[in-house]
Amino acid sequence: MKAVYNHKEIEKKWHDIWEEHPVNVDDGKKEKYYCLDMFPYPSGSGLHVGHWRGYVISDVWSRYKLMQGYYLIHPMGWDAFGLPAENYAIKMGIHPAITTAENIANIKRQMKQIAAIYDWDREVNTTDPDFYKWTQWIFVQMFKNGLAYEKEMPINWCPNCKTGLANEEVVNGKCERCGAEVTKKNLKQWMLKITAYADRLLEDLKTLDWPEKVIKMQTEWIGRSYGAEIEFPIEGTDRKITVYTTRPDTLYGATFMVLAPEYEGASQLATPDHQKEVDDYIYQTSMKSSVDRLQDKEKTGVFTGSYAINPLNNEKVPIWLADYVLADYGTGAIMCVPAHDDRDFEFAKKFDLPIIQVISPDGKENENLEEAYIGTGIVINSGEWNGRNSDELKKSAPDEIEQRGIGKKKTNYKLRDWVFSRQRYWGEPIPIVHCPDCGCVPVPEEELPLLLPEVEKYEPTGTGESPLAAIEDWVNTTCPVCGKPARRETNTMPQWAGSSWYFLRYVDPHNKEKLVDREKADKYLPVDMYIGGVEHAVLHLLYSRFYTKFLKDINVLDFDEPFTKLFNQGMITGKNGIKMSKSKGNVVSPDDLVRDYGCDSLRMYELFVGPPELDSEWDERGIDGVYRFLSRFYNLANTSLEANVAPTLEMIKLRHKLIRDITRRLESFSLNTVISGFMEYNNKLNDMAKTTGGIDRETMESFIRLLAPFAPHVAEEMWQAYGHEESVFDPKFGWPEYDEALCKDDEIEIGVQVNGKVRATILVPVDADQESALAKAKEALGDKLSGSIVKEIYVPGRIVNIVVK
RNA sequence: GCAGGUGUGGCGGAAUGGCAGACGCAUCAGACUCAAAAUCUGACGAGGGCAACCUUGUGUGGGUUCAAGUCCCACCACCUGCACCA
Numbered sequence: 001m002k003a004v005y006n007h008k009e010i011e012k013k014w015h016d017i018w019e020e021h022p023v024n025v026d027d028g029k030k031e032k033y034y035c036l037d038m039f040p041y042p043s044g045s046g047l048h049v050g051h052w053r054g055y056v057i058s059d060v061w062s063r064y065k066l067m068q069g070y071y072l073i074h075p076m077g078w079d080a081f082g083l084p085a086e087n088y089a090i091k092m093g094i095h096p097a098i099t100t101a102e103n104i105a106n107i108k109r110q111m112k113q114i115a116a117i118y119d120w121d122r123e124v125n126t127t128d129p130d131f132y133k134w135t136q137w138i139f140v141q142m143f144k145n146g147l148a149y150e151k152e153m154p155i156n157w158c159p160n161c162k163t164g165l166a167n168e169e170v171v172n173g174k175c176e177r178c179g180a181e182v183t184k185k186n187l188k189q190w191m192l193k194i195t196a197y198a199d200r201l202l203e204d205l206k207t208l209d210w211p212e213k214v215i216k217m218q219t220e221w222i223g224r225s226y227g228a229e230i231e232f233p234i235e236g237t238d239r240k241i242t243v244y245t246t247r248p249d250t251l252y253g254a255t256f257m258v259l260a261p262e263y264e265g266a267s268q269l270a271t272p273d274h275q276k277e278v279d280d281y282i283y284q285t286s287m288k289s290s291v292d293r294l295q296d297k298e299k300t301g302v303f304t305g306s307y308a309i310n311p312l313n314n315e316k317v318p319i320w321l322a323d324y325v326l327a328d329y330g331t332g333a334i335m336c337v338p339a340h341d342d343r344d345f346e347f348a349k350k351f352d353l354p355i356i357q358v359i360s361p362d363g364k365e366n367e368n369l370e371e372a373y374i375g376t377g378i379v380i381n382s383g384e385w386n387g388r389n390s391d392e393l394k395k396s397a398p399d400e401i402e403q404r405g406i407g408k409k410k411t412n413y414k415l416r417d418w419v420f421s422r423q424r425y426w427g428e429p430i431p432i433v434h435c436p437d438c439g440c441v442p443v444p445e446e447e448l449p450l451l452l453p454e455v456e457k458y459e460p461t462g463t464g465e466s467p468l469a470a471i472e473d474w475v476n477t478t479c480p481v482c483g484k485p486a487r488r489e490t491n492t493m494p495q496w497a498g499s500s501w502y503f504l505r506y507v508d509p510h511n512k513e514k515l516v517d518r519e520k521a522d523k524y525l526p527v528d529m530y531i532g533g534v535e536h537a538v539l540h541l542l543y544s545r546f547y548t549k550f551l552k553d554i555n556v557l558d559f560d561e562p563f564t565k566l567f568n569q570g571m572i573t574g575k576n577g578i579k580m581s582k583s584k585g586n587v588v589s590p591d592d593l594v595r596d597y598g599c600d601s602l603r604m605y606e607l608f609v610g611p612p613e614l615d616s617e618w619d620e621r622g623i624d625g626v627y628r629f630l631s632r633f634y635n636l637a638n639t640s641l642e643a644n645v646a647p648t649l650e651m652i653k654l655r656h657k658l659i660r661d662i663t664r665r666l667e668s669f670s671l672n673t674v675i676s677g678f679m680e681y682n683n684k685l686n687d688m689a690k691t692t693g694g695i696d697r698e699t700m701e702s703f704i705r706l707l708a709p710f711a712p713h714v715a716e717e718m719w720q721a722y723g724h725e726e727s728v729f730d731p732k733f734g735w736p737e738y739d740e741a742l743c744k745d746d747e748i749e750i751g752v753q754v755n756g757k758v759r760a761t762i763l764v765p766v767d768a769d770q771e772s773a774l775a776k777a778k779e780a781l782g783d784k785l786s787g788s789i790v791k792e793i794y795v796p797g798r799i800v801n802i803v804v805k
Numbered sequence: 806g807c808a809g810g811u812g813u814g815g816c817g818g819a820a821u822g823g824c825a826g827a828c829g830c831a832u833c834a835g836a837c838u839c840a841a842a843a844u845c846u847g848a849c850g851a852g853g854g855c856a857a858c859c860u861u862g863u864g865u866g867g868g869u870u871c872a873a874g875u876c877c878c879a880c881c882a883c884c885u886g887c888a889c890c891a
Contacts, residue, residue, distance in 0.1 A: 171886095172887095172888085212809080213808095213809060213810080213885090213886080216808070216809070216886090217808095217809095217886060217887080220808080220886085220887060221887085223890065225890075225891090227891085243891085244890095244891070245891060246890095246891065247891075258891090293889095299889090323889090324889050324891095325889085325890095325891080326889080326890060326891090328890095329890045329891085330890075330891070334891050335891085336891085337891090341891065342806095342889090343889055343891075344891080346889095412890075412891095413890090414890050534885085534886090537886080538886095577884085608817085608818090608828085608829075609817065609818090610817065610818065611818085614810090614811080615811095615884085615885095616817075616818095617816095617817080619816075619817065619830080621816090621817095621830060621831075622816090622817065622829065622830050622831095623830095624829090624830075625828085625829045625830060626829080628829090628844095629828095629829085631844095672817095672818075672819090672828095673818095673819070673827090673828085675828080675829090676818085676819070676827070676828035676829070677827095677828080678828095679828055679829070680827070680828060683828085749824085750823085750824075751823075751824035752824090753823085753824080753871085753872075755871080755872090756823095756870095756871065756872045757872095758824045760824095761824065790871085791871055792871090793823095793871050793872080795823060795872095797823095798823045798824095799823040799824075799872080800823095801823080801871050801872060802871090803871050803872095
């Protein structure tokens with residue numbers, strides 16, 4: 001009798017059993033394994049097949065670890081503050097908390113279809129006051145430690161979202177969220193001093209088992225460089241301008257100086273006959289959007305009429321303003337060495353400024369430099385430095401400059417402090433009170449959480465004020481220190497605030513007293529494996545690292561890095577590689593597929609579409625293939641159980657090879673070839689069963705266990721059919737083991753080549769010696785072998801190649 | 806411009822320097838069926854040959870090697886990130 005694979009019945013059955021009898025239990029003895037998914041934003045459109053893949057990958061890995069005997073931390077939660085819910089509230093007048101709750105319910109329903117082994121008791125939600133109490137608490141600690149500060153400055157402003165943005169949220173001059181062109185706006189902002197951690201954030205990257213790409217992106221984002229700050233006196237005054245350079249070795253070649261147009265006091269440097277031009281230029285620059293400024297390839301600039309003195313040779317150098325110099329990097333002023341810097345060269349050519357070569361590859365001066373020479377060489381035209389090696393001088397120049405008292409050594413970073421306030425409603429209120437006498441005072445810890453108040457209008461004001469500013473009875477409060485009337489801070493935190501630490505809360509989600517109990521933190525953290533998309537390579541992953549380091553410094557935790565290993569799964573796209581989105585109408589929902597093919601089939605197909613780290617186009621026709629495989633396997637397992645055959649040597653060998661291949665591929669995260677491996681071995685076993693009537697119990701049971709992380713329902717069903725009372729995931733069964741010696745075949749088919757071209761195949765013992773292998777090869781070749789033999793190559797188990805002339 | 810990734814049949818994709826195209830989808834043929842679906846069996850890169858076979862073939866052009874999808878050099882195309890950071 002043929003058993004029919006009924007996925008609906010099987011999946012319903014095991015769904016219920018798992019609910020009642022969880023297999024992932026902490027007995028206090030097992031080692032922990034923390035496998036984390038990047039928690040989702042509960043969007044209204046629900047999960048699509050692309051989200052599914054990430055969750056399937058992490059669940060497969062988790063279940064594998066579970067079977068190996070670990071106690072799993074495999075939680076899920078909601079990154080629920082953010083713009084879509086707020087925008088929906090503005091449009092429909094429905095409170096974001098209501099839409100958020102609805103969306104969470106829907107996505108949670110979809111997630112249960114994945115049958116991932118999440119521990120829902122650990123669920124967190126960033127908009128839950130019990131959670132954001134601690135988000136606010138961390139902010140207060142940062143404030144107390146001088147890492148959160150208020151500053152008025154021009155920040156990135158999205159005119160569409162009507163809020164300020166962090167540097168990390170601006171992509172090619174556009175808003176990371178909505179794509180609108182980002183402008184500058186002068187606003188008083190809360191900042192987090194992430195730059196204080198720049199060195200540690202950079203150095204500790206070396207300790208991480210992360211994709212090289214992400215390490216590189218963070219390294220570049222932090223952008224550390226070594227150089228010197230050098231002081232140039234301004235001619236005819238007692239003022240000085242400090243420049244930053246990474247090339248102090250070229251100081252003799254500095255023929256002019258350029259300041260950013262925003263440089264403080266730039267206008268005052270203009271001599272009367274240049275004043276109008278200078279002020280016009282400053283004004284024009286201030287009118288440019290960051291996109292325009294990025295796209296202007298042609299250099300512009302204006303001469304101030306003033307001169308600075310090169311402190312090394314006392315030469316006069318003209319001071320210019322140009323927008324290719326950034327105001328917020330270094331000192332906002334640079335010394336220009338046109339002979340050895342592309343940008344300075346271009347500028348000097350355009351405005352006819354002198355060019356002095358100070359480094360030469362051969363020690364000779366090139367009369368007609370056609371481009372800047374960036375390389376190293378012998379120092380020339382540099383007084384007492386002449387004749388030195390430029391590389392060596394580059395290293396010692398900062399010290400020499402410091403000794404002469406004209407400057408000092410300096411390390412700079414591209415990383416900027418984190419603009420942390422948002423002028424929007426749906427976020428954590430920043431727990432600060434502004435007191436006319438005491439200044440900024442944090443809300444006392446026992447008063448946290450500072451609840452987000454209800455408002456009538458969610459609409460952002462656009463003025464730089466948060467909608468919270470309109471709620472008079474919330475804004476007006478008293479100073480926690482002196483008791484006098486004071487006003488609350490009305491800005492909210494960015495969405496990144498909650499996601500920067502949520503993974504810590506999972507290990508102690510209900511703690512009322514602490515962010516996380518220290519003992520639990522020590523026991524269950526850090527995260528061993530973090531799985532998610534690459535879009536957070538700098539944003540979330542950098543912020544989380546910063547938070548973790550800070551929490552270590554204030555003794556909440558005892559580790560430096562939150563995520564030991566990181567895996568970036570590729571995106572599942574629609575046809576032609578187009579990103580799935582509601583507006584494009586190409587979103588594929590998993591719901592129908594689960595109904596028609598079952599969870600196990602979809603899980604396996606999600607992995608089968610391609611290598612997990614690469615993007616894949618979704619083509620659902622292929623799911624038939626895995627469904628057929630599962631049906632065949634189900635069948636084979638059932639017939640084999642009935643047939644109850646004794647193992648043959650062939651079966652035993654196949655079993656060991658199966659375990660070896662699947663385990664190796666799984667270990668190397670080649671999940672697509674794990675699935676094809678299952679199919680391949682299933683075909684082989686099926687062929688074998690045609691003559692034997694079935695496959696032996698041990699082989700089938702091994703197969704079932706290997707399949708369990710991938711197709712947990714079918715595996716449980718078959719495991720039970722094979723007479724086991726406990727779950728296939730019960731750690732007492734463990735992960736199947738193999739014996740390398742039993743994976744070897746006695747005989748093997750190898751190719752026989754003549755001059756590198758395959759002309760025949762022969763069956764030889766694996767360890768056949770050269771003589772017998774060659775004899776057999778020649779026999780197989782027959783008259784295809786002609787001419788005189790030049791060379792004979794035999795690689796045991798691989799190939800025979802005979803070279804003839 | 807700089808850095809990284811990718812490029813293999815009609816399609817998704819396999820290949821520790823050793824028989825390219827595993828596995829799957831689609832397609833075609835056959836079996837079963839009154840018929841269809843499902844299932845099973847077989848064929849399936851291109852060109853040639855009645856045939857066993859031959860030629861050719863992994864983005865392009867060179868090179869190393871007995872042997873290259875794989876290693877080296879130089880290009881091309883697409884994707885991603887960074888982009889005046891001095």
